[in-house]
Amino acid sequence: MGIIEKIKEIEAEMARTQKNKATEYHLGQLKAKIAKLRTQLLEPPKGSSGGGEGFEVTKFGHGRVALIGFPSVGKSTLLTMLTGTHSESASYEFTTLTCIPGIIHYNDTKIQLLDLPGIIEGASEGKGRGRQVIAVAKSSDIVLMVLDASKSEGHRQILTRELEAVGLRLNKRPPQIYFKKKKTGGISFNSTLPLTHVDEKLCYQILHEYKIHNAEILFREDATVDDLIDVIEGNRKYMKCIYVYNKIDVVGIDDVDRLARQPNSVVISCNLKLNLDRLLSRMWDEMGLVRVYTKPQGQQPDFSDPVVLSADRGGCSVEDFCNHIHRSLVKDVKYVLVWGISARHYPQHCGLSHVLRDEDVVQIVKKKEKEEGGRGRFKSHSNAPARISDREKKAPLKT
């Protein structure tokens, strides 16, 4: 029996099983069995790179956004509108058969937008090009789930389930469960608050299913069995997703209003060019990019060409900023001057650990350079502190 058949069989057993206190443990165990099988399913088939023809697109720009949706919801039309790159659109399903990249120029940054083939129910099990499409979604920073405003609202749940089946978690933060495998000592089970979904016995049973007999586990929130399985599996990807309801030109105002009020949703019409600005600004906000402008000493900052950082990817500290410019820069930095939201006063002298915010301006003062406006009072030393204090300015360092 193949993996998919096994999953189907367990799902059928779960559907047959009544949910109550007596079956709780059994159901938990079945969930763990399915999670294990799904992980097996994700392992690329032998001899393949896992990508698939036409899907390997090189990353470009400051972030990557994937368009995911059922066929003919308007993904390609949207890519063409937002990027100017033409992607074939037509009224028949599966017009797009590969991954088509385009670039959005927004707020002085470049964002790679990927058009993808439509996916259908069963995509996570390999229907259509589902597996490749979802792999691309996983490689992106956020997902735009494109939905047809005139079609069933169930589509959103079906797609969410398909993405969840391959380990994507949309608009969720990782469960607050500390979990560490040990070599000996048995299972230590603790929680910082009363648990209503999981008890010690259920936790043991799930761990047993994974053949884990020594581990430390601490619940910091009232998590569910699914959360526990996610933490044990450890391969989940937590991503932001914006639900984009397209074609609002063909539905009534009441429906538009209702869809627009759903969490994380934006309603648009590609045909009437409605609300595309709103979509872009939402997308920008969710990406959490931080633009930092470099100010050379004695000159105005270059406001057209920011260094782009991200808290989720790589971090936003002064050190991350320096590494972005050049790997070897950090060791030459004495301190930096910062103007912007992250600064308490202008300019603030900051060290490498200072966390920058969007639109900050930074001037790097190197160990051998003089401070702007000031006179170099003492020669720099390789062991000089990264941050210069007032005391040190008055009293030169001893050698």
Ligand SMILES: Nc1nc2c(ncn2[C@@H]2O[C@H](COP(=O)(O)OP(=O)(O)OP(=O)(O)O)[C@@H](O)[C@H]2O)c(=O)[nH]1
């Ligand atoms: N009424 C209306 N139709 C639209 C809108 N946007 C796109 N369409 C139409 O929807 C159809 C499908 O558009 P595509 O862009 O090909 O959709 P897709 O999601 O890329 O489709 P696949 O590549 O087949 O998955 C086309 O006939 C478009 O003209 C819109 O805002 N309103």
Ligand SMILES: [K+]
């Ligand atoms: K189409």
Ligand SMILES: [Mg+2]
């Ligand atoms: Mg298309």
